Amino acid sequence: MKKLLLATAISATLLTGCGGSSDDNNEPMTAQFTLGVSDAPVSNVKAVWVAFDSIIINAADGERPTFETRTAEGEPVMVNLMEFTGSDVFGLINDEVVAPGEYQWLRANIVNGDEANIEMTSHVVYNDDTVAPLVVNRKNNDGIGEIQINDFTLAVGENEFVLEFDLKKSLVDPSNSEEVNLKPTGIRLENLAEVEDIEGTVSETLMANCETDNLDIAPETGAFGHAVYLYSGDVVEPKDLYVDGEVSPADAPIATANVVMNEETGMNEFEIGFVAAGSYKLAYTCAAHIDDAEVLDEAVTLYSIQDVTVVAGEDANVTFDIAE
Known part of the structure; x- marks a missing residue:
């Protein structure tokens, strides 16, 4: 059994949704969507803090349910990926009701590292306790990075997914930069019902x-x-x-x-x-x-x-x- 550890401070709010089909009793058929994060660790750092701002999923019909991942104080949820390794999972959103069907992508919006506010933005702590901003690149230079995973399906009923960060493949420390890059190439979206x-x-x-x-x-x-x-x-x-x-x-x-x-x-x-x-x-x-x-x-x-x-x-x- 996978360990889904849900943070009680998270505010995961459905801002927009798409309608589902109905069964023979004219009751709407819905999917319950749960998403967590986990990681495969890397050896030269002691902490990898990722600030999750929101999760967006894009349906085939163009609807985009959006979920804020924020604390009770309205701050982005900070997750140290190094604390959730193997089959341990940190829960970002829990049992949100959406329409079942094919989805074109899932996008995690990440607050990029900012040295002026490093503890509340994404950052890496090395084994020698030095700290570096963690950045996910995207076209807009607005302080938000995007991790996008394409093509997944939500069935009628419960759906538990996990974003698995393989930090050996994802973390890149450019020699000419004071920032560390987090690359989506080492990140998988997995359905817990289909994996061991x-x-x-x-x-x-x-x-x-x-x-x-x-x-x-x-x-x-x-x-x-x-x-x-x-x-x-x-x-x-x-x-x-x-x-x-x-x-x-x-x-x-x-x-x-x-x-x-x-x-x-x-x-x-x-x-x-x-x-x-x-x-x-x-x-x-x-x-x-x-x-x-x-x-x-x-x-x-x-x-x-x-x-x-x-x-x-x-x-x-x-x-x-x-x-x-």
């Missing part, structure tokens, strides 16, 4: 072997980047995180997850949330610390790859270990 989780462990021996075999890319400071990457099952030669402009290549990861030591179990664990049923490849690497989504880097090697099948109604469990 992939959970697993990586053995200490495999991780140590990977570090030994990759001493040429050992970090000067800090640790190796231990992560798992998820690929479509028909990818023959999986590649690194490279995103070509606004398009993620077919052989690039669909999603990623860090490998993290669970102090209670003593195991090195990972979790990739919101994966649709189907066949995939899952790869472990210790080179995530040098994997830049803006660069196609041959030095990023995938140390162990295995096939995994996700079955509807079941979470998948995967173990990476040395060969018997």
Whole structure:
């Protein structure tokens, strides 16, 4: 069961809506729309604060239901994505009534980072506690950024969706700018009724072997980047995180997850949330610390790859270990 954590301070107001069809008793047929956010974390920051101003969905008939995501004081809702990883979800809007049917896009309006008001606008906090504005680019220079996801369907009845932010693919820190860019290429919209989780462990021996075999890319400071990457099952030669402009290549990861030591179990664990049923490849690497989504880097090697099948109604469990 996915964990939908709803913030009581949110004011999610339906400003405009579109009418639905009717059943045999002339009662309107409606969809209840719930939306949350979650993320796959990145290793060089401790907080990624995103200020959500509103959510707009665009119906095929042109109607645009709009939902404000604001606190009781009227401020944009601030979400630290790093606190909602794996299958944990922060609820933005809950059970809003809209018409069922095909929708052309969903757009999240984000308040871009502003150094003059950094704590109430989108920003990144690095591990050394330095802070940088977080910006989503769009044509209008009005302080609002847009994250748009195209083509989804709302069925009659309850619909629970999540915007999944893969920060390894989404966060870009340009060398010539004091701002950090949040790119929509690493963001997915998933229907919780149609997805499962992939959970697993990586053995200490495999991780140590990977570090030994990759001493040429050992970090000067800090640790190796231990992560798992998820690929479509028909990818023959999986590649690194490279995103070509606004398009993620077919052989690039669909999603990623860090490998993290669970102090209670003593195991090195990972979790990739919101994966649709189907066949995939899952790869472990210790080179995530040098994997830049803006660069196609041959030095990023995938140390162990295995096939995994996700079955509807079941979470998948995967173990990476040395060969018997």
